Amino acid sequence: MIIHQLNLQTDVLMLLSLHCPVVISLNFSHFITESLVPYYLDFLVYSSSFMVCFTMNRVDKHVINVIQCLNLGGMEQATLLKYEHLVKLGCTGAILSLNPDGGIKNRFTRLGIPVLDGKYSYLRVLRDLIKLRRDCPQSSEIIVSQVGHNIFVNLLLRLFFGSGVKLELHYHHVENDIFSYKWYFVYLFAFLSGNNFYFVSQFIRDEVCSRIPFIRDRSFIIGNPLRLRSLIYQPRQNFDEFVVGNAGWFIPRKRHDLLFDLALQLSERKNVKFLLAGDGPLLDAFKLQVIEMGLSDKFEFLGWTNDMECFYKRLHLLAFYSDYDALGRTPLEAATYGIPSICSVRNGGLKTQFGDNHGIYFDDSHNVKLHSQLIQFYLDNPDEYYSDSKRSYVRAQHIGDVSAYVNSSTFDR
Incomplete structure (x- = not known):
């Protein structure tokens, strides 16, 4: 069995549980020439029962x-x-x-x-x-x-x-x-x-x-693991419609009401739209208020969805508001798609994990006027948007490793 381009930290350990000879071809193509590949593969032929002696056994x-x-x-x-x-x-x-x-x-x-x-x-x-x-x-x-x-x-x-x-x-x-x-x-x-x-x-x-x-x-x-995207980062090029997203439970502490203020601050920017995913006890009241405020053309509601990938791929920016949150996973997930975020949380732990200057703008005061100015800055300066987008993507790859989470939460101590 020949297996190409495995992740050394995870998949090699998985192969150790297989009771058959395996050939492991790691992604070392940047320094192994084509002429050396046959010798390289021969060198990497092992039996799993032999390799397990040299690797920490975590399968039992x-x-x-x-x-x-x-x-x-x-x-x-x-x-x-x-x-x-x-x-x-x-x-x-x-x-x-x-x-x-x-x-x-x-x-x-x-x-x-x-x-x-x-x-x-x-x-x-x-x-x-x-x-x-x-x-x-x-x-x-x-x-x-x-x-x-x-x-x-x-x-x-x-x-x-x-x-x-x-x-x-x-x-x-x-x-x-x-x-x-x-x-x-x-x-x-x-x-x-x-x-x-x-x-x-x-x-x-x-x-x-x-x-x-x-x-x-x-x-x-x-920490908190992320489903990391292995595809090469591709920034969003089209600002004809600039989509600001939010996802989560419609409950009081999540402060979806601040999205009204943000939409009003950006009312002159006709290309700015809001895409909301999620459900909860306040959703119907929120939809009614959107109609009463004349913002129906600004907001689109997806409801509860199992396909968050389709949601994130439509976004340019995530606006995350909360009064209390242990962490705040949504901005982290957005970062795996290269989506910058405005993260306004009065009491929460995301900043300590994600850090400053990585494509998430942190605020603990719910200063919506300042947030609207940041969005307008992105619209007027696409290069700055792309730079923050790239930084958020790179940071997510750095902090979202699942194997580190499993080690710390399950195997260690």
């Missing part, structure tokens, strides 16, 4: 994730990318969702990862955990992560799997300047159960450790 692992829900949010997307990578490495696993599937279950099952989901109840969760424990392979190391907080589930995981369960947090803790008392119980119980704590951003780690300092030595930053 069974990874269980207990997750709050299976919607299409950032937490679920990160978990899906993790399991895609684990399957490549030859790992097995299972998912227990505390709530019914929200549209992503079939993506796990297509990977061969069984998923247990349903309406939340103590009895159902207990029954499903018993099944998960019973179905664990006897010869594999069991790794268990709880994605999201739940004291009852944490107790059951301690009983069924012992100490060492990984508690993974993807949600902010402080809202309206209030750190709920429930978090003290959540973290104290998890600490006494022997959990380590894995935060998606430095921001939410600081939220907790500044108030519950005794968990600091057992807390780690895992």
Whole structure:
């Protein structure tokens, strides 16, 4: 079997689980001449059973994730990318969702990862955990992560799997300047159960450790993986219609209302349009307000969509508004397509991960007038737009590595 252009960090490890000779042709064509290729290939003929002696063996692992829900949010997307990578490495696993599937279950099952989901109840969760424990392979190391907080589930995981369960947090803790008392119980119980704590951003780690300092030595930053685009970056050339996008839940803290102000500030720019994807309790009211304000020709609504690639490929810029966010995955996803963003978040962790001067303009004051001026600057200076577009793409490639996320959230510590 001859396999060309593999990713050394991921796919080579996957091949180690195959019980057949393989020929691995890495993408070294920039310094290997055509005449040397036959000798190069002969040199790279190995048996997987021989190679495994020289490579860290991570294939005999069974990874269980207990997750709050299976919607299409950032937490679920990160978990899906993790399991895609684990399957490549030859790992097995299972998912227990505390709530019914929200549209992503079939993506796990297509990977061969069984998923247990349903309406939340103590009895159902207990029954499903018993099944998960019973179905664990006897010869594999069991790794268990709880994605999201739940004291009852944490107790059951301690009983069924012992100490060492990984508690993974993807949600902010402080809202309206209030750190709920429930978090003290959540973290104290998890600490006494022997959990380590894995935060998606430095921001939410600081939220907790500044108030519950005794968990600091057992807390780690895992970041957020991205589905990276391997195609050569292609900037958008046509400004005849400049599309500003936004995607997510229509809920109060997401501040979609600021898009009205932005549209009004740009009313003289007839080529600026707004494309919105997502659903939520405030969507109908938002649509009605668009009509009342006479902005129907400016806004297009996609609703909830599973095909985010089609959404992103129509954009020139992402406008992300929020009062509270642990990270903010949408601007990161946009960056993988080379789409710059205006990221206005009063309390959030994206800036600490993405950094300044990489094609995302950060603001914590919701200064819509300033945001409109930036868009007009891009329209009048396409070269500056292309430069920021390129920077965002390059930065996403740098920080979105899935293998690093799997190592930090699953294999390490």
